[in-house]
Structures are given as C-alpha cells and as structure tokens.
Amino acid sequence: MDDHAVALLTILFAACCLLGLSPTRRMLARSFPAQAQMLARVDRGLLLVTGVLLVGLGSIGMPYIIPSGSMIPTLAVGDVILVDRTAYGIRLPWGQRLTHGTAPARGDVVVFRFPGYQCGTGDKKVRSGDETCMQVDKPVAPENWVKRVIGVPGDRVVMRGDALVINGTPVATTNLGAYRGDPSQPDDRTLLAHGAQLWEEHLPGRPHRITTMTGFHTADAVPGDVVPAVLPPDCYFVMGDDRHNSIDSRWWGCVTRDAIVGRAVRVMFSWARVPSGASRVWLPIR
DSSP, rough: OHHHHHHHHHHHHHHHHHHHHHHHHHHHHHHHHHHHHHHHHHHHHHHHHHHHHHHHIIIIIEEEESSSSSTTTTTTTTTEEEETTTTTBOOTTTSOOOOOOOOOTTTEEEEEEOOOEEEEEEOOOOESSSTTTSSSSSOOOOOOOEEEEEEEETTOEEEEEEEEEETTTTTTTEEEOOOOOOTHHHHHHHHHHOEEEEEEOOOTTEEEEEOOOOTSOOOOSSSSSSSSSSOTTOEEEOOOBBTTTTOOOOOOOBBOOOGEEEEEEEEEEEOOOTTOOOOOSSOOOO
16 A cells, blocks of 8 residues: 555544544534434444554555566566565554564565665765666655565675575576466567576575576676675565566665565466466465
C-alpha cells in the first residue's frame, strides 16, 4: 500500500472518528433530524471498514502487482503477489516500527521502497531520482520495488559478469536450457531475442531460478562505486532474478531494513499469460 492510499484511508478514518463524537452527533441530529440515525450507521460502517483496511493492508499484508520483468522467471509481469508486512517486525500503517522481528535473510524476495540512485563521490553522495545524476535534486519517486536479497550485512559480495561469489565461496549454478517464454510479452521477447538461458542458482539456503542474456545490459562489477567490499550494518544487497534486465543494487547500492516493506510470500493470482497453461493461483514464492 503506497503513501497515497495510507493518506486517503487515514483521512477517512479520522473523519469517521470525528463524526462519531458526541458533539458532532448532536449537531447532525439538529441539522438533519430525519437522516441522523442513517448517518450514524453509515459512519460506524465506514469506521470499521477503514480501520480494518488500515491495519490489514498497512500492518499485516498487502497485494502488490508486478510491474516489470526484472524478477522473471520467479515472477511475471501482471502477477498479483501477497506481501507479508509482519515478516520483519510489526509496524503501524504510517511506518513507525513497533517490533523488530527477524532480519531479512539471504534469498528472501522482498518488496521495498526504492532508495534512489547514488550521485556524487565519497562523503558527498546523495540519493537522487535521476539515474544519470544530471539532475541531482530530482526527488526520488515514492515507489515500491521487488527484488531478491543476495547479500546481508557483513557479507562480502563479489560479482564479475554473471559469476557470483559470497564470502569467498562461488555460488554454483546449473544450466536448465534455453528460456521459453511468451513472444507476445515485451520482456519475454527481449529474453528470447537474446538467447536467454534458464539456470538454477544454488544460493546458500535458498536455491531458485534465474535468467541470463550474455552481453545484454551488463552492470558494473561488484564491489564498486555503489557497493562496498563488505556490506556495512543495515545494508542489504538485492538483485532481480532476470539478471540482465534488472536495475538493482548493482546500479544504486544497498537497501536499508527500514526501507523494506515486507516479504513476498505467494502469487495470489496473475493477469499474465502462461504459455504452458500452468496455473498461477496461490503459488508459493521461492
């Protein structure tokens, strides 16, 4: 749930609370005697609905529609996923943390508030909404993104091309053959046009599938200007499973824990076309 939805529900909830106060009810009874009881019933109903939505979507779980192909093959454009907002602690709908819970783990698929691109050098780095850093003062759009946690605080993450090394140990991969997608979908067309390969990546504790397109959209090496050699405290390194079609930590650096909204746990249903005809209803996300 984004800031606009939280603001709208908060305003409605506050308005319903105001209408439920005794002085307000008495004023409405004098001004609209015939409609007073109906207004009271409507107010109670709206108060209940907005309260449940605020707590449910803002603190417990929320749907999120996958907008891009950066998480192919795990998630498809049009998937509607369920995000567990309690996975890393309980928060109020407005962001204040009540409990810390468990920390994000390597391999988790997380939804987070995009932190912006790093612009500048050394201690003068700032976050900007402009990928080119030509307009450093451009505000960072309040958007939620989805990626997979690859490195956690204290990890040494090294990436040269498609080779991933964590804490000195190369992450093994198994080739599963050519990627087979839907030519009618733009992201799949890109993958098919560049001879994408499907792999099983054996990330410690969380094996999962990824796609690669050799020579397409190659990111800078890690560590580098935006990713330090050792991930500092409160620094989570995230990447998309579509490794050559994902703007992620390789491009803009770490995600902090406070920026992480929750963990993606299931595909509830999907608007995506699946060539195999397989169902994408209530699928666990791995």
